[in-house]
Amino acid sequence: MAEAHQAVAFQFTITPEGIDLQLSYQALNQIYLSGVRSWKKRVSRMRNSVIKGVYPASPSSWLFVVIAILATMYMRSDPSMGLIAKIQQHLPLSVILMSHYGGQTMVSALVFSTLLWLSLILTLRFCLKLLLSYHRWMFEQHGRVSTTTKVWVTLLRLLSGRKPLLYSYQTSLPHLPVPAIKDTLTRYLESVRPLLTGPEFERMSELANQFESTLGNRLQRYLKLKALWATNYVSDWWEEYIYLRSRSPIMVNSNYYGMDFLYVTPTAVQAARAGNTITALLLYRRKVNREELKPTRVPGTVIPLCAAQCERMFNTTRTPGDETDVLQHWQDSEFVAVYHRGRFFRLWVYRAGRLLCPREIEFQIQRILDDPSPPQPGEDKLGALTAGDRIPWSQMRKQYFSSGVNKRSLDAIERAAFFVTLDDEEQGMKGDDPAGNLDRYAKSLLHGKCYDRWFDKSFSIVIYKNGKNGLNAEHSWADAPTVAHLWEYTLATDAFQLGYTEDGHCKGEVDRSLPHPQRLLWDIPTETQVTSSLAVATALADNVDCHVFPFREFGKGRIKKLRISPDAFIQISLQLAYYRDRGGFCLTYEASMTRLFREGRTETVRSCSNESCAFVKALEGGEQCRRLFRLAAEKHQNLYRLAMTGAGIDRHLFCLYVVSKYLGVDSPFLKEVLSEPWRLSTSQTPIQQMELFDLKNHPDFISLGGGFGPVADDGYGVSYIIVGEDMINFHVSSKYSCSDTDSHRFGVQISQALQDILALLTPETKTASSNSKGPAQTQSKKLL
Template identity: 30%
Template sequence: MVKVGMPKPCSFVKPCHLVKPVSVTRISGRYLTHQRGLPTLPVPPLQQTCERYLSALEPIVNEEELQQTKTLVDEFQKSGGDGERLQRALEKRAENTDNWLSEWWVQVAYLDYRLPVVVHSSPGLVLPQMNFSDKHGQILFAAKLIAGVLDFKSMIDNETLPVEYMGEKPLCMNQYYQVLSSCRIPGLKRDSIVNHARRSSPPKHITVIHNCQFFVLDVYNNDESPLTVEQLFGHLKHICTSSQHPDPDPVGILTTLDRDSWGKTYQNLIKDKTNSDSVSAIQRSIFTLCLDGAMPRVAEDRSSAAVQMLHGGGSQWNSANRWFDKTLQFIIGEDGTCGANYEHAPAEGPPIVALIDHVVEYTRRSEIGQAPVLTSSAVPQKLHFNVSPEMKKDIDEAKHAMNKLAQDLEMKVVVFEHFGKNIPKTYRMSPDAFIQVALQLAFYRMYQHSCATYESASLRMFRLGRTDTIRSASSASFKFVKAFDNASTQNTEKVELLEKAVRAHKWYTNMAISGQAIDRHLLGLKMLALEERSSVPAIFTDKSYSKALHYRLSTSQVPSKTDCVMCFGPVVSNGYGVCYNPMEDHINFAVSSFNTCNETNAETFAQTVRGALLDMRTLLEQTPKAKL
């Protein structure tokens, strides 16, 4: 099972920015009309996918494995064979659904995934350090943040959210309507997602967690207007005053368990009516706000902040001050550490980042007056849990497992300050492709071979589109990285190889966002074979297919207006998770690896990427051919 990263607006189109519309009048059906106007996801031609699959394998498998796979692919796509039969069935499915892939993808990539969502699936987002360092500043910023989310929510509720475009192509906006008032529900073998946003009586409250205690905070007045920053400040102050000591039985830590264990524990938890009501209130809430305690100050503030956003630092810190099944959790530390964590099943990164960009801008211009006196009817309600002896045991097991996972993850956030998008653009190169080639060079320098590399490509040009894979390890990139440190290769030749590698990446990106990449097509064919309960074709049990899906580099570009960076864990035990936000004159990187793997080291890889970027720029500067 492979975790998906976050899709990216592609480098060859203008980035899209949300602009709040002048009118917030509800236009009934605008969202649905827009969605119906989008094209459906195509099914690529079988022969095309087979050819491109073999090309993608060339830099990551040996010659013997490649020849074996060619034989299996020829058998698969022969006239009257398994491939043709499954292709026809997939084309028929595409004719009868809004998106032949999306339901399968959410099921396979997320709901059937049984490792903990923490680290393994849910990304974190690290905002710049805020200028407060006490409880008052924390509460004030939190009040502004809530107001900013509600301001963004009004555009979703009124269907006035500006449609995003990729070039001249409108994008699917469905994910924006999935992130608020939604939650993942643990199951015994498969999880599910519940969304309350578009029901007849949508939720009016958020969940606030402080000292591992949960509170329901209604964020709308009786006249349906959102609470003011002043009102929110008063409510949050009341919550913090009434929960000054950590809960000795922190139920939130249970959401860090592997999904099978959590599914069983969940069934026992909700047998009690008080527990069931409390869990339901959390699940229905618009979002969760986690007010964290102060953390120990360390030199690497942004790396430690990333740890807080991704998993909370373990049970002794803030891992229990969460409900990780909640689609969207905003996290605010008393020391000015801020960010978010989101459960990945309903959405990719860009809609989350767009929401957060809006919220950060809102907090900067929001002012607060005199905090009002609360009336008794306005007091936030604490959620109660009856913890049985069996549940205490489950909580202890969850603490132990979470602490082990927290100790295993190495997270390194670095700001590459030497240049950003500006340098690749100077040489008429895609910044994203340039960075991806640098990642290939860094990996090759450390391991002397290429590996299967995942980069997210957005399929939002299509109705209900999610992602496909940009395979950044190409024959062109492999030739470049092999030649780069070879003293006998001339610089002019190295520049030519670099340009070819960048063009190859851009070509694959264009292909992927157009619905013509190979990975989701192959998945669809395999899913049909599984549903038929027939024998799975040999190309899916082949060693090369396993290698192709063993992403030692799982990467994603998630650009934003805010100077932030997303982070996520590796998707394989000996791999790296690499997320980056290219700004105009610098690049924010978050690199992760597992300490239990002797082959990997996040800090070393981050520094190797730094060296690769600098050396590639030097090559361009010193080679006359490359100068414009």
Template identity: 30%
Template structure:
């Protein structure tokens, strides 16, 4: 994915939703409603919420700007396990100098700006700029994937039927969202009181400027939904230096890719109603039966290119008469990728859904639904527009809708309409320079993905149930196992990143949890380097200290009280003023802690099978993991600098040791 919200982890209005690739489902959260007034309404909408979708948005609390002294204290605590004594003294010196001088000045500017921009958060603008100004290709560097579980009814897992149902449910989600009928995203700490029709009928009459406070009184915490409008009809468009996000809600068509060919057809009629599901199915059937060979120069490869190079090639496309067809691609509701592959296992699926062949993708779309020949489905999404809250909600909803209320069935007869007249295959005018650019983009893509290793592991010796019974945070234990594994494999404690959503605040983005701490370093050293010197009871005490500290860091991050985003925003202010960076930012320790060798994210959802992403640095590991009731799973990626299977073996050994200690067994 998940760290799921619960009474154990939440004692005040905080939300622990993880995101590099995703954000997490909320425990005790019921999506949808049975308040559907007619069969026609049921076919067009997922449900009809009693509370308008954006009812809480105006009254959401604002993301706080942390106190600078707290940020420096947290920064130094995170640096301590990564540095030797001399390095730490130097980092402490420059940090205290920053606190007393330049940092204080920048903090005053940041607070003044924040007071002038009460409609948003202090991090929203800089975070958009960070993503959109990045020049690396979005594939591998930014786009993650989430893979859906198969439909429990095996006959519904055929590629055509599953793709048709997913398109229909996605369109229904879009219509429900835009009609204001989608249930607001709310965490219910006391669902017996707040997740009820009686409460919803009452709160919908509350003024939008006060609605959040009414929910808060009953321990319900609405989440920011400002990113949802970018889900549909949206594309990241390359421009020199900084890309732009394009959204055209008027688009009524779907973009479909197969064998690198691009097709479009309308899924909405001129009145905005979804076309009959059988007609959508027939159009997809027509595309699947089309015998057009794969193009010699597949345009989708350009979306895997360096952003400045892609921007230059896009200008050439516009100059050679491709403006209208590019607008058609950019304004499509979303992209459906029909892959002519059968996936052997989870590793094969991870490679296909994370990057595929670089031909049958348009990585710039806000999201693409990918359906393989065997019906295995996933979503790959562009990350600049949002942090995953909307994506996982969308996936949960369409999985529920396609499995419980499918509109297309395996034995359904053809609609009888002429799909040949509905479907249009897109063609592009290419000159020699564009052909050469596509060829180079594909070669660069192939070289990049050839270096990527992905492997997976399942530990079946225990999971969430045993850890909670021992009063340990499941997420803290998983993170500790990664620290122990890296120490066992490489003899080091390294910068580690775990992202936490700040969606409890208006226009909140993310904050970083720093799992490598003085507690995990001491505990990992005891388990790995000197296990025989410690009784099981001593090791258990260390586990509890790690768990308590990790839970504290998580709560602080969810409340916007980390240090990473704050220091980032202050650095951006300094750059805007054309001032040289303070020594804090020039300190090698600052660069090292932001060179995240272990980039981690967790997922747990009944809809999601697995998820993954590439490492964020060349010598790093991308660690996707989930702590389930009775097992723990990891899906890990890496480049040649790291031994991915070896790391997973070390994680497995670390988890074995931890659960042996829980059983009171001494380690050798």
């Protein structure tokens, strides 16, 4: 085959006349161009390292300092106060011998200027770090901005004036503080008060007091020592013990999914949708590598968020181990791994250092779709190993994938930029049963057939037969907002920038001499762990009850007119819905980010509070309780602010527990706290790049958001995305094995709770007090 010969740079044979050497100049040219691309990337990385290394100054500011110092010296003034002369005395002998007197002075001045410049950079960076450590702005009342905050805003804008790269702020972000143990325990007891009876609360209070007076302070000292030494005292332990050390399946239990547009499928051609989606993802990777993405900020402000999670977005795989998994990341890869009807392929997306155009990638994908070859023995369900328990997968990997053809093929999957599944099913909302179709769409993205996704990859893209797409993301390397940012860019670039021809194909020309996608080869024995892993994964998948529904009655537009945070409104509605569904309250998890701090990830907002419970009980008792709702909403917002600013409860208690395990001591209090089930686990997926979506001219391009599996066997997982001004999309999950939960029933309760609370508050719209406190996001937009 011609493409096979193109892959060989040279051939030689030994004949009686000597060695016959044949060179393939085309292949050598490909190698040369690929090497040029690699060196360009290295130079770009070096340039970016210099630019972000001197931020908030610029490299050109060095020249300004040098000129200023030399100009001052020319005017016969010594700006260094004698330091230049001292530097001249200590110059190396080689410099002195090579320079005359004036040259020595010039070299000394350059050294002094450079040292002065570096000192200024460190000073500016220290000042920026101090400014970013100020969080009181988040707690100020709407319309009552203090003078301190106004000065802070001005200084922060001055120091953030230059156009930063993606990672420019990393070294200026403050470290996550360790809360006082007394404050954490007080907030914890307050959070469980509505969930415990009087005797139960007294017992828990006694355990907390005993912990504080005995073991707590000792553990706290170790934790503060770690906080002084480590960049973030939580994140490494959180990644290791919550994610990587878990031995249960990551499918459903950990991985989460993201969906396509609700109403629109840009093309019905599967290969074309794959071509544009893959191209958009690789364009995003290029922006990450070149640090061309703007740093993510708190909405409406100039306050940056940590971008460390972007570093492992591509070319990353979670590899199994007997005791703990490991995240492996490679600098770059020029191919993606593709699965179709039981076969695995390596698809090269670069040729001679050039990214293939969307039409060429579509052409290659179509070759895979048209390939009639059957799966090799044991190949078709191989992905089930990543869906089952981790220890059997680790043992299989050591036994069958540590050498030979299996290792080479596994390396191709794990080193790929990301994983692509060409699914032979059709998904989406359209059809005779749109509601049921959305539920099946969610289940397909969450677990598929349990063997047609590679759940260990940082993320896997799924392209369905009818052109619909979606993704499944592994959780240990990053949290949902990071993946959501990637997915927003991908959907917008696919639909609005790359586009399609009238017949639904990708734009561009095709080089038909492209080598065929490479089939990955396997040598898998008949008796393996694949069957048992698939059985475990199938049982887990069949037990998941998913329900996705767009709530169209109203959205954040109506809620904000009431001067209420949309998130607080939804969270209190979830409390009301759960109370009606289960007849009581439960420990509720809402994810909040801590990316105001370096390497920050998440914190828990315990959104079931005394105030929210009081409101729900009053409403169900038939009372007019608008005031109680306002108190509950403000309480929720305050809890959210505390979590964002490092004063949360759960990560601190988690780290204290880890320290206790390292010391080999038991704490009845920590053991009980860490074993409490989260029967209602919630998360908001915010739209971060509204500028990419023109909902006014393209109102049908509405994101469905994404979701996750239930955390507790007898609980609910709820994800929601606020779309535009008039819609909220909800994703609800539970387990069929629990007779007390039903995702569809809970969805109905959520819809009714939202409408009931709005009806309660609507008469107050025109008479709302002007001094009501607004949400942190509204306040930040007014400030910054």
